[in-house]
Amino acid sequence: MALATTENNPTSSARADGARDARFGPAVALSCRECGARYDLGPSFACNECFGPLEIAYDFGRVTRERIAEGPTNIWRYRSLLPVPEDVATKPNMAPGWTKLVNAGNLARELGIRSLHVKDDSGNPTHSFKDRVVAIAVEAARNFGFHTLSCSSTGNLAGAVTAAAARAGLDACVFIPSDLEQAKIVMASVYGGRLIGIEGTYDDVNRFCSELIGDELGDQWGFVNVNLRPYYAEGSKTLAYEIAEQLGWRIPDQIVIPVASGSQLTKVDKGFKELIALGLVEDKPYKIFAAQAEGCSPVSAAYKAGHDVIRPVKPDTIAKSLAIGNPADGPYVLDIARRTGGAVEDVTDAEIVDAIRLLARTEGIFAETAGGVVVGVLRKLVASGTLDPDAETVVLNTGDGLKTLDAVAAEARPTAVIRPSLDAFRAAIA
């Protein structure tokens, strides 16, 4: 698939004169994150000049809190900050977002933190944050005339894509490592479309998709995290918008975010910066902390070694949704953690399980292994003094414990199984 050029891209629709294409709302161009080269809006993801990743450039105009508050209780309330048309909410879509920001007072007390909130994205339609990014990609796929929605996935994305495609009336063909959790496989299958298991790691799946996108087989397919990635990735900004709005239009002092590809973390940072630039929140410093599983911690390893380059690893962790050994946005995560005064930390599988159970018994939130990584890293950062216990803190739970039951199944069992009699009960609880 040819990349877009500035001058003459047949799939592009933005005008060189800066005139808006209403289908993309406030988005006006694709911009190279590395060299700043600008391209018309199209299904492109890498810079022709330097091969850097492309991201969306906007001309926002005036955006007000009041206008946002009048919108629906989903991500479309922020449509004036996303590459989507004004009427996006009227088309069949999953309407993700506006998930709970839970005041986690019990967990805060247990960890010795003054103020802690959990942004709980298990409340999204397919129970992970992926519904946010996919919703934007669906709109891009519509705009570019793609009939099939595709992706490489560690599981959550596959389910989000097949569900969204079903609702939107698009075909779906998604690719996952074949050894994923059963819940994720069933969920990605049940919505219809094709689910292809690949014998290999996520990185193998990803390489396969890159091949496929260059082949006629994958022509006219929208790969949400490849050729639609600039659009898709913007969906993660809504986490930043919602957290700020739910805190009463305020950016927290520090936030802990899980890292798989690293895209989510970079976009939360972008979202906060946009809110400041638009005057929607007060300008203030904030620290971004990145969380990885020890069994797949290439970014954490680079951070601790003081490197700028990420050395790919072969993942071996129960946190399969974070098991990306060669994270595309890893270097940007390092930049952001260092620039904001945050850090990158990792935890073991045992610490992940402990953290899932800690969050569940204190706040009634049953997180996926990725959420266990975040809470485990939070605990570790507090213990090491890296995270300020007196500053306002937010952590992300990006997925649902029901999808990673095996992580806790050995310990989350009935206290007792008894006959239905008071004597048996007495004996059981004695």
Place this chain on the structure above:
Amino acid sequence: MALATTENNPTSSARADGARDARFGPAVALSCRECGARYDLGPSFACNECFGPLEIAYDFGRVTRERIAEGPTNIWRYRSLLPVPEDVATKPNMAPGWTKLVNAGNLARELGIRSLHVKDDSGNPTHSFKDRVVAIAVEAARNFGFHTLSCSSTGNLAGAVTAAAARAGLDACVFIPSDLEQAKIVMASVYGGRLIGIEGTYDDVNRFCSELIGDELGDQWGFVNVNLRPYYAEGSKTLAYEIAEQLGWRIPDQIVIPVASGSQLTKVDKGFKELIALGLVEDKPYKIFAAQAEGCSPVSAAYKAGHDVIRPVKPDTIAKSLAIGNPADGPYVLDIARRTGGAVEDVTDAEIVDAIRLLARTEGIFAETAGGVVVGVLRKLVASGTLDPDAETVVLNTGDGLKTLDAVAAEARPTAVIRPSLDAFRAAIA
């Protein structure tokens, strides 16, 4: 545990002079559904006079749409219609509700219905409608000074109770049939508290809890669906409120509701009637249809036989969350279906699985078996001409497919598992 009396109930707090107890908001008394006898508000559930079930009586005063719309995006926006204090939202709670009312255009087209919405309660914190009822019960438990929250459960309720107890800082001890789905067992365990598996059916578990509540072991325990049942059950009214508000303050023409104990259906009816009485919606007729699984269809059997009395059955169905063989509110369900011009219908396990897959591939909603029962019954009612395809229809999805994976696991599988090569992919999709 002694039942409340009108005159002098030590655990009661409502005044005989009608003065409000602010802890219960607009609720003023318990009222017998059979004989109308009134009792002070207390942890009581059956009438001293006739053993009929007690329910909450209110003095609402004036309630406006505007006041409701100013509230939070959860059930507490309807706090002026529930037995809870004005400040209920400020206490640690799960903040359930305000789940999506999905415009199910794809499914409507497939079934030949003009207008269809799915009220999708899989979006609740523990992914079933039970979070609604438990949230009210927690508040009642606080008011009555109970330190332990308990219940008999077919699974969803157990998870909702243990999660809510964790958040609220209460102890939990919950009881389930020991043969439930693994996801429900893990979920009910992970939040802490005690989970007791009972060797037997839900009805055995329920009988055991009735024994326990009379024993010193269960003293000072709040059994959400026994001694707190009048409060708990009111939570289901919020389904009616939300549906009406989300339709633009309008009651649908017809609604299909699953029946386990039957409580939910009776309270949706109560909710609609309250909205009409308060002038919040236009007064109009509506039909309520009840849905059961053939393997546990005592209410459907009575309806079809023209009986007023429910003959208990021993359940045998994959819809375990509806597997109550002796449904307490079964006779009221019959009354409501007949009075409103609705019906009661049931579907086989195979029809349940088909319906789960139909809803998933048309709307991207992965329902629990109970949701399959509802969509299966909807399809059957349309086919038989019992349900008007031109009338505005709403169906409830009360739970989440991730909790009943086994129902669809045999069919929801990868299309293929291949090596990461284009040739292998070509062969797989040939």
